Structure formats: C-alpha cells, structure tokens
Amino acid sequence: MEKPEKLIVDGKRLDGRAPDELRPLKIEAGVLKxxxxxxxxxxxxxxxxxxxxxxREMHPRHEQQPDIAVxxxxxxxxxxxxxxxxxxxxxxxxxxxxxxxxxxxxxxxxLELYPRSVIDVFIEVLQADAGTRTAGINAAAVALADAxxxxxxxxxxxxxxxxxxTIVLDLTKEEDQWxxxxxxxxxxxxxxxITLLQMxxxxxxxxxxxxxxxxxxxxxxxxxxxxxxxxxxxxxxxxG
Ligand code: CDP
Numbered sequence: 001m002e003k004p005e006k007l008i009v010d011g012k013r014l015d016g017r018a019p020d021e022l023r024p025l026k027i028e029a030g031v032l033k034x035x036x037x038x039x040x041x042x043x044x045x046x047x048x049x050x051x052x053x054x055x056r057e058m059h060p061r062h063e064q065q066p067d068i069a070v071x072x073x074x075x076x077x078x079x080x081x082x083x084x085x086x087x088x089x090x091x092x093x094x095x096x097x098x099x100x101x102x103x104x105x106x107x108x109x110x111l112e113l114y115p116r117s118v119i120d121v122f123i124e125v126l127q128a129d130a131g132t133r134t135a136g137i138n139a140a141a142v143a144l145a146d147a148x149x150x151x152x153x154x155x156x157x158x159x160x161x162x163x164x165x166t167i168v169l170d171l172t173k174e175e176d177q178w179x180x181x182x183x184x185x186x187x188x189x190x191x192x193x194i195t196l197l198q199m200x201x202x203x204x205x206x207x208x209x210x211x212x213x214x215x216x217x218x219x220x221x222x223x224x225x226x227x228x229x230x231x232x233x234x235x236x237x238x239x240g
Contacts, residue, residue, distance in 0.1 A: 003178050008164045013175070015044075019168045022158070022218050027138065027225050029146045029233035037147025039229065041139040044172065045129035047081075050139035051122045052147040058118040069114035073102040075136055077125040097133045098123075104137050104186040104196035105144070108152045119149060130176040131159045134184050137196070142226050146233060154226050155195060156219040157186035160211040162203065167210050169218050181207075185215040189223040192216070 007014060017023070023044030032038035035051035042048075058064040075097040077086045090098075101123065109119070121143065123136035134157035141154040161171045163179035176182050181201030187194055203211060 001174065001177075004174065006164060007175055007178055008166055008168075013163070013168065013172075015172060019166050020214055020217075022170050022221065023172075025222065025225050027142060027229040029142050029229040035143070035147070037143045037145070037149070039139040039142035039146060041135045041142075043131055043135045043138075043170070045127060046125070046132055046135045047127040048132060048135040048139050049124045049126060050136065050143040051124075052120065052140070052143040052149065053122075054119040054147075055114040055117040055149065056120075058116055063118075064116040067115050068111040069109075069117040069119055071102050071106050071109060071111065071119050071121065073098045073105070073121045073123065073140070075101055075123045075125070075133065077128060077132070081125045081128045097136070100196055100198065101133065101137055101140065104157065105140055105155055107193065107195050108141075108155055108188055109144070110150045110152070113150060119144070128173075130171050130173040130182075131184070134158050134186065137186050138222055138226060142229055145226075145230055153188050153190045154223060155186050156189055156222040156226060157184065157196065158215050158218045158222060159184040160215045160218075162201065162207065162211070167207055167214060169214050181211075183211055183215075185212065185219070187216060187219040189219060 026042040028040045031040045037052040039050050055069050075094050079086050121140045125132045137157040160183050161179050162181040163175045183199045186196035
C-alpha cells in the first residue's frame with residue numbers, strides 16, 4: 001500500500017476510530033480440545049491462537065532446572081497471516097517476540113512450584129494487522145489461566161504510538177508502517193507492573209507519559225475482557 005497523504009483526518013483515523021479507541025476485541029478461552037489450556041483473540045483484523053501444555057516433565061532433560069519450571073514460549077506467524085507470504089519457520093523477528101513474550105509473562109507465574117518441569121506456550125498468528133505480539137500475550141495469559149496454571153494475575157498488553165503528531169492507541173498495520181512511533185506495552189494489572197515495553201521511533205517525555213497512560217487505561221479494559229472470557233469458560237464447564 002502507498003503511504004496515505006494523511007493518517008488522521010478531522011480527528012479520526014483511517015478506520016474511523018478516535019485516537020484513544022481500541023479496535024474491536026474478542027477473547028474466547030478453551031478453544032482447543034487437546035491443549036491443557038487455550039485461548040483465541042481477535043483485535044481488529046488480528047487473529048491469534050494460544051495453546052498451553054504443562055506443567056509437564058521437561059524434555060530434553062538437560063534443559064531441566066532443578067528448582068523451577070521453565071516457561072517456553074514460541075510465537076509463530078502462519079504463512080498466510082500477512083500480505084506477502086511469510087516463509088514458515090523461525091526468523092529473527094519471531095525469536096525476539098518469543099523471548100519478550102516469555103519475559104512479559106514469567107513474573108506472574110509460580111515457577112518454583114514445578115521443579116524440573118516445562119510449561120509450553122504456543123502462539124500462532126493466523127492473521128496479522130500490527131499488534132500481534134500484544135494480542136499473543138493477551139491470548140497466552142488467558143490460555144495459562146485456562147490450563148489451571150497458578151498465577152499471581154493475568155498479563156494484559158496493547159501497543160500505543162504516534163501518528164501524524166497525535167498519540168494513538170492500538171495501531172493498525174498502516175499506522176505502524178507510516179506513523180512515527182510504535183510502543184508495545186504489557187502490564188500486570190493489579191500490581192500496575194510493566195513487564196514489556198519496547199519502542200520503535202521517538203517520543204518527548206510528555207508524549208511518553210501520555211502514551212503510557214493510554215496503554216494503562218486500555219489494559220484495564222483488556223483485563224476485563226480476559227476475565228470475562230475465563231468466567232464464560234467456567235460457566236460452560238459448570239453446565240457440563
Ligand atoms: O505484530 P507486531 O506489531 O507486534 O510486530 P511488528 O514487528 O511491529 O509487525 C507489525 C506488523 O507488520 C505485523 O502485525 C504484520 O501485520 C506486519 N508484518 C508483515 O506483514 N510481515 C512480516 N513478515 C512481519 C510483520
């Protein structure tokens with residue numbers, strides 16, 4: 001796509017959203033039969049699945065940790081998830097996102113409860129439109145809770161940025177591509193602890209504060225949607 005002349009017209013973004021508006025969000029827990037826990041997240045045009053296996057015995061055994069469980073995260077994009085076919089298999093980007101996802105989630109887990117074990121989190125991006133790492137973290141947190149893994153809290157994540165000089169919430173692919181700044185953030189809501197903060201581009205100190213505030217507010221709403229998905233899953237179980 002060619003760079004549009006303007007990304008914000010009369011205070012509205014190209015998809016009609018206000019600068020502080022989230023894309024439509026849908027979260028469902030327990031969508032996969034064979035995983036111990038799973039979740040499906042749609043955020044605008046993003047479609048992301050997370051599957052959790054474990055805690056279970058770590059193989060290969062030499063990767064076991066004597067005192068704690070290892071959290072293993074694998075973020076992957078389906079070849080058909082992006083405009084230009086993505087070659088299957090890991091690349092630099094997916095290795096990086098897998099690592100930051102693990103680091104965003106680890107602080108809420110009680111890994112010391114499961115020595116020599118592994119907890120596997122697989123994140124599969126089926127359709128991508130910017131914000132897949134944050135959508136993946138949201139899905140992974142719900143999938144871990146669905147698996148019954150003991151957690152201090154969930155983790156909620158969203159990207160904020162700057163487009164045509166305006167601070168915006170939850171960037172689309174066009175905004176990510178043509179905007180000035182993209183800043184994905186993950187938060188442990190109850191502690192208000194930041195477990196992921198990356199930034200492409202630049203902000204003044206005041207803009208950074210404004211963007212972070214926007215991310216915190218949006219994460220409150222995402223947190224509520226995550227909890228609602230888990231409540232609905234539990235209600236279905238109760239009914240048989
Ligand atoms: O997805 P996220 O914003 O977390 O990560 P990114 O590296 O900033 O990528 C932004 C977007 O670029 C992705 O969500 C995809 O829509 C797109 N992308 C792509 O079209 N082809 C790739 N190989 C990688 C990313």
